[in-house]
Amino acid sequence: MLRVEGLVVALQGRRVLHGISLAVAPGEVVAIEGPSGAGKTTLLRAIAGLVPAEAGRIVAPETALVFQQHALARRLSARDNVLVGALGRIGFWRPALRLWPVAERAEAMACLARVGLGALAGQRADRLSGGQRQRAAVARALMQRAPLLLADEPVASLDPENAAAVLALLRDLASHGGRSVLVALHQPELARRYADRRLRLEEGRLCRR
Numbered sequence: 023m024l025r026v027e028g029l030v031v032a033l034q035g036r037r038v039l040h041g042i043s044l045a046v047a048p049g050e051v052v053a054i055e056g057p058s059g060a061g062k063t064t065l066l067r068a069i070a071g072l073v074p075a076e077a078g079r080i081v082a083p084e085t086a087l088v089f090q091q092h093a094l095a096r097r098l099s100a101r102d103n104v105l106v107g108a109l110g111r112i113g114f115w116r117p118a119l120r121l122w123p124v125a126e127r128a129e130a131m132a133c134l135a136r137v138g139l140g141a142l143a144g145q146r147a148d149r150l151s152g153g154q155r156q157r158a159a160v161a162r163a164l165m166q167r168a169p170l171l172l173a174d175e176p177v178a179s180l181d182p183e184n185a186a187a188v189l190a191l192l193r194d195l196a197s198h199g200g201r202s203v204l205v206a207l208h209q210p211e212l213a214r215r216y217a218d219r220r221l222r223l224e225e226g227r228l229c230r231r
């Protein structure tokens with residue numbers, strides 16, 4: 023369960039979020055819509071602990087982020103990129119020596135299969151298509167085993183078919199994986215189709231729809 027109460031965030035001395043309150047239950051997909059500059063990215067970053075809050079309270083379980091620019095290591099294979107999601111629990115020295123535990127390797131393959139990339143596990147990230155990269159980023163988030171997934175415009179650069187595939191995947195992770203999903207989306211038709219609830223952010227404030 024994610025709970026945000028009265029969140030205020032300032033960036034370089036200017037308030038960009040003015041008292042945001044929201045909750046996302048396990049199994050639920052909540053979309054945040056709003057014009058460019060409304061504060062969607064800042065809200066997700068604050069929930070992830072990447073931006074400090076000036077006031078308010080955030081109660082969040084362990085969190086995985088799917089970034090706007092999927093942020094994969096270009097020279098690593100899809101599988102190794104997904105394994106990076108496990109670094110938090112297995113530490114850095116074994117991967118540095120390329121000694122990934124067998125169980126983690128198997129889990130990475132399962133995560134890739136879950137996003138439909140099982141056959142491309144050995145492909146370098148910079149040789150994947152945009153849609154495949156975004157799905158690899160979701161697989162890496164899965165590998166983190168976090169109950170909360172935050173996705174910032176995860177389909178902004180994708181064609182309609184790939185966009186639908188990625189959102190269907192996030193939907194499934196909520197419905198069948200019990201995760202809470204909070205996703206910033208520009209396209210209202212996609213939000214209608216894949217989200218349980220839609221919130222609208224304007225100039226750093228949530229508006230009633």
Ligand SMILES: Nc1ncnc2c1ncn2[C@@H]1O[C@H](COP(=O)(O)OP(=O)(O)OP(=O)(O)O)[C@@H](O)[C@H]1O
Nearest residue numbers: 033034036038056057058059060061062063064065
């Ligand atoms: N690093 C920063 N320093 C100062 N101000 C910033 C910084 N990042 C963003 N802002 C400002 O904060 C406000 C919210 O930006 P944010 O990126 O959260 O909006 P957004 O809704 O995600 O926009 P978009 O849809 O274009 O991604 C904007 O006015 C922006 O100019």
